[in-house]
Amino acid sequence: MGHAKRNKLVFTVKDRCRVCYTCLRECPVKAIKIINGQAEVISERCIGCGNCVSVCSQKAKVYFDSVERVENMLQSEPEIVACIAPSFPAEFSEIPDHKFLVGMIKKLGFHRVFEVAFGADLVAKEYSKLIESAGEKTYISSDCPAIVFYIEHYYPELIKNLAPIASPMVAICRVIRKKYGENTKVVFIGPCIAKKAESDEIDEALTFIELRTLFERNAITVENADPSEFDSPHPGKGAIFPVSRGLLQSVNIKDDIIKGEILVASGRINFREAIKEFDNKEIEAKHLELLCCDGCIMGPGMSQCGKPYHRRVRISNYVKSRLEVLDNEKWSEEMNEYNDIVLSQTFNPADRRQEKPAYDMVEKILLSMGKNDTKDHLNCGACGYDTCIEHAEAILLGHAENEMCLPFAIEKLHKSVNALNISNENLANAKLALKQSEKLASMGQLSAGIAHELNNPLGVITLYSNILKDEISADSPVQKDLQLIVEQSERCKKIVGGLLNFARKNQVKLVETDFEKFVHHSIESVIIPGNVQVEIKSSLVDKMVMIDTDQMMQVLTNLEKNAVEAMPAGGNLTIEITGDKQSVEIAINDSGTGIPKENMEKLFEPFFTTKEPGKGTGLGLPLVYGIVKMHKGQINVVSNTLPENGPVGTTFKIVLPRYN
Ligand code: ADP
Numbered sequence: 305m306g307h308a309k310r311n312k313l314v315f316t317v318k319d320r321c322r323v324c325y326t327c328l329r330e331c332p333v334k335a336i337k338i339i340n341g342q343a344e345v346i347s348e349r350c351i352g353c354g355n356c357v358s359v360c361s362q363k364a365k366v367y368f369d370s371v372e373r374v375e376n377m378l379q380s381e382p383e384i385v386a387c388i389a390p391s392f393p394a395e396f397s398e399i400p401d402h403k404f405l406v407g408m409i410k411k412l413g414f415h416r417v418f419e420v421a422f423g424a425d426l427v428a429k430e431y432s433k434l435i436e437s438a439g440e441k442t443y444i445s446s447d448c449p450a451i452v453f454y455i456e457h458y459y460p461e462l463i464k465n466l467a468p469i470a471s472p473m474v475a476i477c478r479v480i481r482k483k484y485g486e487n488t489k490v491v492f493i494g495p496c497i498a499k500k501a502e503s504d505e506i507d508e509a510l511t512f513i514e515l516r517t518l519f520e521r522n523a524i525t526v527e528n529a530d531p532s533e534f535d536s537p538h539p540g541k542g543a544i545f546p547v548s549r550g551l552l553q554s555v556n557i558k559d560d561i562i563k564g565e566i567l568v569a570s571g572r573i574n575f576r577e578a579i580k581e582f583d584n585k586e587i588e589a590k591h592l593e594l595l596c597c598d599g600c601i602m603g604p605g606m607s608q609c610g611k612p613y614h615r616r617v618r619i620s621n622y623v624k625s626r627l628e629v630l631d632n633e634k635w636s637e638e639m640n641e642y643n644d645i646v647l648s649q650t651f652n653p654a655d656r657r658q659e660k661p662a663y664d665m666v667e668k669i670l671l672s673m674g675k676n677d678t679k680d681h682l683n684c685g686a687c688g689y690d691t692c693i694e695h696a697e698a699i700l701l702g703h704a705e706n707e708m709c710l711p712f713a714i715e716k717l718h719k720s721v722n723a724l725n726i727s728n729e730n731l732a733n734a735k736l737a738l739k740q741s742e743k744l745a746s747m748g749q750l751s752a753g754i755a756h757e758l759n760n761p762l763g764v765i766t767l768y769s770n771i772l773k774d775e776i777s778a779d780s781p782v783q784k785d786l787q788l789i790v791e792q793s794e795r796c797k798k799i800v801g802g803l804l805n806f807a808r809k810n811q812v813k814l815v816e817t818d819f820e821k822f823v824h825h826s827i828e829s830v831i832i833p834g835n836v837q838v839e840i841k842s843s844l845v846d847k848m849v850m851i852d853t854d855q856m857m858q859v860l861t862n863l864e865k866n867a868v869e870a871m872p873a874g875g876n877l878t879i880e881i882t883g884d885k886q887s888v889e890i891a892i893n894d895s896g897t898g899i900p901k902e903n904m905e906k907l908f909e910p911f912f913t914t915k916e917p918g919k920g921t922g923l924g925l926p927l928v929y930g931i932v933k934m935h936k937g938q939i940n941v942v943s944n945t946l947p948e949n950g951p952v953g954t955t956f957k958i959v960l961p962r963y964n
């Protein structure tokens with residue numbers, strides 16, 4: 305078979321391809337590779353069946369365009385004829401009579417128009433002889449070029465079983481050349497893409513779609529064409545050939561089908577299965593009648609899709625009407641006239657099978673797609689391959705990509721969505737924390753200024769009030785007043801000290817400390833009412849951490865006091881210590897009242913308190929915050945006040961780096 309046009313038979317228009325893998329799924333030989341998310345036809349693997357062209361909703365798969373070549377031939381060739389495939393009644397259902405179609409083709413410039421069906425008559429006779437004389441040998445019909453390509457490429461050892469008979473197209477071509485001379489240019493018109501590369505004996509092959517393009521370009525319609533009859537020789541029953549079993553129907557070997565000696569398989573799944581089973585010696589048949597499409601009426605060169613039964617009816621009606629007016633005597637005469645035409649055909653192996661990659665390599669690829677086990681082999685077919693293993697093999701051959709696996713891609717997408725959610729959350733938290741720390745920083749500056757200015761006069765007040773107190777006799781009436789001044793100025797000093805701590809003006813003196821012991825120690829210096837249960841849990845392995853013990857003690861006692869104060873009716877104070885190599889974390893949880901949402905933002909502001917005057921200063925948490933920051937640590941609060949949202953209470957969590 306001539307393969308001159310094979311490497312440009314079917315190809316992808318990259319801009320149109322939306323990578324849905326439908327073409328790959330429908331390709332019976334997996335002649336499509338997906339690289340960088342683009343589908344590309346592997347010409348040497350392609351059998352030209354045109355399934356991919358038919359199924360691509362984006363029209364991204366196109367085939368070798370013969371329109372211009374034929375136009376040029378029509379202008380330059382002195383003797384150019386057309387032969388039209390017998391499936392034409394299924395295509396041109398809008399044309400009321402075949403004579404109009406013939407007239408339209410002639411108007412294009414073709415000198416004569418023949419029916420390939422007469423070639424089918426000759427070929428059918430040949431098949432009948434072959435099957436009768438085959439003996440034990442099983443033949444596979446060779447009239448479908450895609451089937452022939454398939455066997456040449458993927459079952460070269462079955463070439464001996466291909467019926468060594470020319471196709472009806474080649475047969476009619478030989479008839480035409482005998483009748484009208486060797487130099488006659490012959491253009492085949494039919495539903496098939498593979499025909500374009502079937503044989504060098506044909507000069508060009510148009511699909512019906514391309515014929516319609518020619519009609520359109522030349523403004524040829526039923527109305528402006530002169531009706532004309534097909535040129536002779538006219539066919540007999542060969543015209544039924546485009547429907548599956550057609551060829552056999554035309555040689556009257558129906559009985560063999562009933563006996564099971566003739567096996568008919570059509571369509572991209574069935575023909576492969578039939579060949580595979582035949583190759584495995586699982587079927588015994590006298591003859592395999594195989595068609596790549598569901599009969600030629602479903603060929604990819606037809607312009608409308610669907611309606612296979614309507615198309616069959618159109619063919620049978622046409623054949624019936626033609627047989628009614630057939631001059632049987634003339635037909636027999638012509639069959640005899642071309643009896644001497646050699647209808648033999650040879651086929652050449654062109655092995656395109658690829659060695660299967662070693663299974664350990666395949667397994668590695670499967671693992672990389674998260675398929676750790678056979679139960680992970682969903683074999684869903686979304687990637688275009690029937691099984692996960694076939695997909696993995698194709699990846700190894702450089703024909704496919706991991707991302708084609710839908711479950712893998714979905715999983716990957718889920719992971720990135722989750723990661724995105726987490727980083728979004730982190731970002732929002734960071735933004736909030738930044739806002740908070742900016743606010744606290746400016747408050748810190750202000751309070752540091754105030755504290756600094758107050759410190760000196762306060763020192764003077766304390767000093768002089770103490771001197772006065774010492775100088776005055778113990779029973780003096782002002783002694784009590786002076787005592788009050790001393791006490792209150794001491795209190796003021798404490799507040800100012802607290803402000804300075806918050807403003808981070810102090811230094812930290814880090815000492816390596818057993819954190820677990822330290823926490824236990826902290827709880828001892830807090831007065832715990834009888835109705836509060838304390839529990840300290842620790843999972844620390846390395847207990848040592850660098851902290852300023854005096855300051856950190858203030859942090860813990862402040863938080864513990866707050867927790868106790870939040871549980872006036874009693875409850876649980878739970879302290880949990882965890883850690884890793886870099887840091888330790890302490891969570892102080894209480895089952896107290898919780899903190900209302902509106903207070904959350906104000907917690908660390910100096911003087912924010914909800915406690916009654918004299919009880920709270922609102923300086924505890926600002927102090928805690930300042931000290932934690934001085935330790936380069938982090939502090940956050942989670943709190944719940946509504947029982948319907950879970951347990952009510954508050955958790956303060958502090959993360960401290962082990963070493964600063
Ligand atoms: P003070 O204890 O003097 O009020 P803090 O700065 O220690 O000042 O606390 C500020 C406010 O934060 C408290 O008045 C209280 O409203 C709230 N608060 C702190 N810790 C808790 C807690 N564990 N449970 C409920 N509210 C708390």
Ligand code: MG
Pocket residue numbers: 862865866920924925
């Ligand atoms: Mg407090």
